[in-house]
Structure formats: C-alpha cells, structure tokens
Amino acid sequence: MSASVAWADVEVGTELPALTVRLQRVNLVMYAGASGDFNPIHWNQRFAQSVGLPDVIAHGMLTMASAGRVVTDWVGDPGAVVEYGVRFTRPVVVPDDDRGATVEITAVVAEKRDDDLVRVDVTAVFDGATVLGRAQAVVRLA
Amino acid sequence: MALNLDHLGKVYPAGPAYEVGREKIREFAIAIGDMNPAYHDVEHARSLGHRDVIAPPTFAFVVSMRAAAVAMFDPGLGLDYSRVVHGEQRFAYARPVTAGDSLVVVTTIENIRVAAGNDILTTRADISTVDGEPVVTAWSVTVARGTGGESA
Numbered sequence: 362m363s364a365s366v367a368w369a370d371v372e373v374g375t376e377l378p379a380l381t382v383r384l385q386r387v388n389l390v391m392y393a394g395a396s397g398d399f400n401p402i403h404w405n406q407r408f409a410q411s412v413g414l415p416d417v418i419a420h421g422m423l424t425m426a427s428a429g430r431v432v433t434d435w436v437g438d439p440g441a442v443v444e445y446g447v448r449f450t451r452p453v454v455v456p457d458d459d460r461g462a463t464v465e466i467t468a469v470v471a472e473k474r475d476d477d478l479v480r481v482d483v484t485a486v487f488d489g490a491t492v493l494g495r496a497q498a499v500v501r502l503a
Numbered sequence: 504m505a506l507n508l509d510h511l512g513k514v515y516p517a518g519p520a521y522e523v524g525r526e527k528i529r530e531f532a533i534a535i536g537d538m539n540p541a542y543h544d545v546e547h548a549r550s551l552g553h554r555d556v557i558a559p560p561t562f563a564f565v566v567s568m569r570a571a572a573v574a575m576f577d578p579g580l581g582l583d584y585s586r587v588v589h590g591e592q593r594f595a596y597a598r599p600v601t602a603g604d605s606l607v608v609v610t611t612i613e614n615i616r617v618a619a620g621n622d623i624l625t626t627r628a629d630i631s632t633v634d635g636e637p638v639v640t641a642w643s644v645t646v647a648r649g650t651g652g653e654s655a
Binding site for chain 2: 363382388391392394395397398403421422423424425426427429430433437438439440441442443444446447448449
C-alpha cells in the first residue's frame with residue numbers, strides 16, 4: 362500500500378477535498394447490474410411507490426460507495442482503507458428526470474492514531490439533510 | 504413475526520468460491536462512477552504494491568451478499584424479507600480484494616434484537632481466500648420494519 366498523503370502532514374480538522382456526486386436513474390441501473398442487487402425499489406417507480414416510498418431510491422451501497430470516494434480520491438491508493446462503515450439514515454430519492462439526485466460529500470480528519478492511521482468522518486448531504494450516519498473510514502497514511 | 508432467537512450465533516459455512524475478475528472490478532468501479540486507476544490499470548495497481556487491480560472497498564459487499572442471502576432466507580430465522588431495509592454496513596480489511604482472488608464467505612448471525620417494533624439482524628461475513636488468508640470482514644445490519652414482537 363502506498364498512500365499519497367503523509368500522516369505527519371495532516372491534523373485533526375484537516376478537510377479533504379469535497380465531492381459532488383450526481384445519481385441518475387441510469388446510475389441505479391448500472392449499479393443494480395454490477396452489484397447483482399435487483400431489488401425493484403431501485404429501478405421500478407410503480408413498485409417503489411407501492412411500498413410507500415416517494416419514488417425510486419438509490420441503493421444504500423451505491424451511496425456508501427460514492428461517499429467513500431472522497432476518502433480514496435484523497436489517499437490515492439484505495440488499498441490504504443483499513444475500515445469503512447456507515448449507517449443508512451435517509452434514502453436518496455432519484456427522480457426520472459435529467460438532473461437526478463445530487464449528493465454533496467465532505468470529510469474531515471477526526472482522529473490521529475498510532476501506526477500512521479487516521480479516522481476520517483464523512484458527511485453526505487442530499488436535499489438538505491444527511492443521508493448517512495456515523496460514516497467513518499480508518500485509513501493508513503504514508 | 505419476531506426473529507427466532509435460537510439462531511443467534513448460527514454459522515453458515517462457505518459455499519462455492521467467488522472468483523474475482525479484472526473486468527468485474529472495472530464494471531463495478533464504472534457503476535459507482537470511480538475511475539481511480541488502481542481499479543482499472545494493472546500496471547498502476549502494481550506500482551502501488553498490489554498484485555493486480557484492486558476492487559473498491561464496498562465491492563466486498565457483492566462477495567458477501569450471496570452468502571448473507573442464505574442466512575436471510577433461512578426459513579428457521581423468520582425474517583420478513585418483503586419489509587427489509589439495509590440499516591448499517593461496515594467493513595474491516597486485512598487487505599483489498601484483488602483480481603485473481605478466490606474468495607469464500609462464512610456468515611455468522613452475530614446479533615438479533617427488536618427495537619421500536621422492528622426486527623434487527625446483524626450478520627458478520629468473514630471473507631477469506633480459499634487458502635485461508637483473511638481478506639475482509641463485513642458486518643451488515645438488516646432491519647425488517649414493523650415485524651418485531653412486543654419484547655426484545
């Protein structure tokens with residue numbers, strides 16, 4: 362593993378470069394195919410609404426993957442990620458239009474640990490509210 | 504229907520190996536919109552010290568999902584799959600999943616509880632190579648809405 366960020370160069374409070382992710386219906390279809398998760402709440406509006414959702418929603422794992430990119434883009438080598446976890450607190454609703462859903466992702470170094478490790482706390486905001494809870498990655502820096 | 508507490512700690516042994524291929528990794532990375540060259544370019548991945556292209560961190564869920572389904576669809580467990588949502592997901596990596604890996608998954612029901620009328624199931628997937636090298640552990644919390652009994 363060879364992270365491109367040095368442990369000595371970051372402090373608690375260091376902000377990672379932010380990321381804006383746009384999810385459209387095609388992205389949900391691609392994720393369904395690539396992941397094998399064909400739950401119709403992620404591609405079938407009729408079904409999604411029949412189970413009480415406002416519309417089709419993104420796979421939680423797609424949101425988690427998108428949010429994780431703020432960390433792996435920063436560190437360069439995704440193999441430097443030692444732990445990554447999230448709670449799914451709100452759905453990302455993806456309308457059938459040309460804009461889709463926009464998720465704003467920010468992250469900050471929250472803790473420095475021994476062995477060149479840092480804990481990064483990630484925030485993902487959609488429609489004015491966070492969609493992930495306790496989203497944290499532990500990364501081994503150079 | 505409440506979950507069957509007798510299944511707490513139940514272990515589901517590994518099924519057939521999951522063969523991790525370069526093109527599957529690339530397909531998955533494209534699907535999540537991630538063009539990090541470590542996922543796409545073998546030479547770049549090797550320059551970072553990896554044997555081959557590596558998979559995005561959350562790809563481990565694709566590997567564990569089939570195994571977890573065996574637990575979730577275990578008729579003795581009593582999970583109402585029609586009401587299930589993904590509550591929480593966590594991974595701890597010994598190393599990244601890498602193209603060429605043959606991975607097996609042992610799934611354990613780590614916790615069963617009821618909160619606010621919901622059945623809440625925690626499964627742990629221990630993912631290792633067929634040769635026994637640990638690769639990643641994945642914890643999934645699955646919530647079946649409004650199915651829990653009165654007592655926890």
